[in-house]
Amino acid sequence: MSSFSEEDAFAGAVSLSQRAMSARAAPYLDGLNPAQREAVEALDGPVLMLAGAGTGKTKALTTRIAHLLSTGKARPNEILAVTFTNKAAREMKNRVQRLLGQTVEGMPWLGTFHAVCVKLLRRHGELVGLKSNFTILDTDDQVRLLKQLIIAANIDEKRWPPRMLSGIIDHWKNRAWTPDKVPVAEAGAFNQRGVELYAQYQTRLKELNAVDFGDLLLHVLVIFQSHDDVLTQYQRWFRFILVDEYQDTNVAQYLWLRLLAAAHKNICCVGDDDQSIYGWRGAEVGNILRFEADFPGATVVRLEQNYRSTPHILGAASGVIAANKGRLGKTLFTEAEEGDKLRLIGHWDGEEEARWIGEEIEAMRGGTRGLRPVDLDEMAILVRASHQMRAFEDRFLTIGLPYRVIGGPRFYERMEIRDAMAYFRVACSPDDDLAFERICNTPKRGAGDKAQQTIQRAARGHGVSLLEGARLAAAIGDLSGKARNEIAKLVQQFDLWHSKVLDKSNNHIELAEQILDESGYTAMWQNDKTPEAPGRLENLKELVKALEQFENLQGFLEHVALIMDNETDDGGSKVSIMTLHAAKGLEFPAVFLPGWEDGLFPSQRSMDETGLKGLEEERRLAYVGITRAEELCTVSFAANRRVYGQWQSALPSRFIDELPEEHVEVLTPPGLYGGGYGAVAMGGNIMERAAKADGYNSPGWKRLQARASNRPMAQPKESRNAVINLDAVSAFTQGDRVFHQKFGYGYVMGIEGDKLDIEFEKAGSKKVVAKFVMAADRADDVPF
């Protein structure tokens, strides 16, 4: 079977004039250090690039692509370059273009594993029983489907939640186990019914002409394994393979790559075993550790010169990671100036930690810390678990410190976006039962459980889609009055919308707006009085705007499933708050690492579930955290913390003991040290170190003291922005109705300095800096 020709399947136009390029010198090679240069120039055969944090990995990788292209070794469409995130793929594409100083048309095979697999599967899906227009389910759809199967199988969904099954199936797919390949030892998972349900789920997906994320890879792998001709074609076509973040690959991805590289072995894997932090979702560090065994004679290049951090930061990070066993081992070095030591500070509780960090950020911003003034964009707070973020959000909201949370709910995962997408999905493919089910009673159409069961029955009885089932049920009269009318109307509307989708002369953006308006979906949110409603409407507008970049609705839906990132930065300088996981690949001049307490970090659960393996992964997380910092890294811990509403005390993280003393400066909060609870917070070993470092004479202590006496900041209510703030305050009087981004609507109950005491309708009574509040009647005009 070779149904494709080179022209259409790999339609990446070759815009580079190869001969001209190869004749010229390669200026892009000049900026490389010897190791990077070696990694770039070893074009043939297997290469493992062990790239430590901040060693110019992306530079080496992109230069390698540029080199492949400009030497004429490969055309843009003959290079397979896979990443894990869209962001990484985008960045790579941009940098290759910049290196070559011209647009590289094509590179159609530079993308995420999933995006590449979608492309392959659209073409060869029939080999695993898929039509080329299959839909991609996200986790939400997946779980709802599993729930139906669990109920149908008469299993108590309380004891055996769908999420759990979804996790098990994902795990199996990560390991490249189709239902027939699941080992007996594991098959009994989920109340002995795991494999059975897995098989049913796959059957159901096939019926729906749908795949989940795991399937994208697994199906392609199965095709490669069972269709030699197809595999051979791609082995020949992808003449050079590059893999980013190799330490994060799972078994399925590993097998996939190994098959593709088997013939020519021109595979270059880049990664850092010390930064493997995704074991819990199937990544196998073993893949990178085993590379040389898999590809005998591989060139192994170590990138060890770090261009990011100061020696102290690097030293602290190396000290921690050294405690891990089974590393490939790298010794990072830098030519940077010594800089500040990593700073360590203990606090009484989580709130105080947040307060201290807030003040520290303000001080650094003003240049008070003895450093240059640091912009908020240059600072980040990296936490282990997202619930830690709240303390910071609360604190920063109160003191009026702008922040941004990275991660969080992604745009396309938001309820209103998913609802809107479901409408579009049914309009495009009336057979999309999952989508229909989602919006059938949203907004409320009087079609509750009972009505939906009737529709289901009608559909199943006649072997048709839910939409058709609804048509039948409404026609026959199985539905009660209100539901019947409403459903009949909805079916009619979908007929109209579907015909408009098919009619190419229609503008898809107008159609999308029409669907959202006529269905009553927009109105539903307009009538909603909850504080989130305006934001949701804004998101819907955003969604419609995103349509502009696509030719039609179908095209949009196809792409959206794979693009889940949400990079909406509304300008303005802000401190970033994110998890350590989200911080991988990023860097900041100043980094705060709060919550270094045993149980929280390293996470108790991680250690309980996977023992030493888990602990080592936590340690790598610590390593990732420290190495994000360029100039200043501050680790902190709290003696007490409220977890799920309960106060709990904890000991400083064991990772703190692993920080080499010579790279650490122990800070003692002014006025707290020796004051009883400070000592408690510091714990025994930390106390020792504090004593050795002679906290009272350390530069950090002096700076802190200097700051405390110089800055009026330390006294509350007399902020440096007093003028501005008072201006903001004067805009309000008691009793005003106001709107706040996070807390929603409320009434001003009192004014205290630059803060307003507001009774929020949803959030209760809060004191908030005036400039973060607007008059309620203006709230509707302001996009946020």
Added chain:
DNA sequence: AAGATCAAGCTTTTT
């Protein structure tokens, strides 16, 4: 069928 009230459970996250 829809709102209200109550119990349970709770890392890390990309596609």
Added chain:
DNA sequence: GCTTGATCTT
């Protein structure tokens, strides 16, 4: 402590 889902009530 707070959100989510399931059950109860009208």
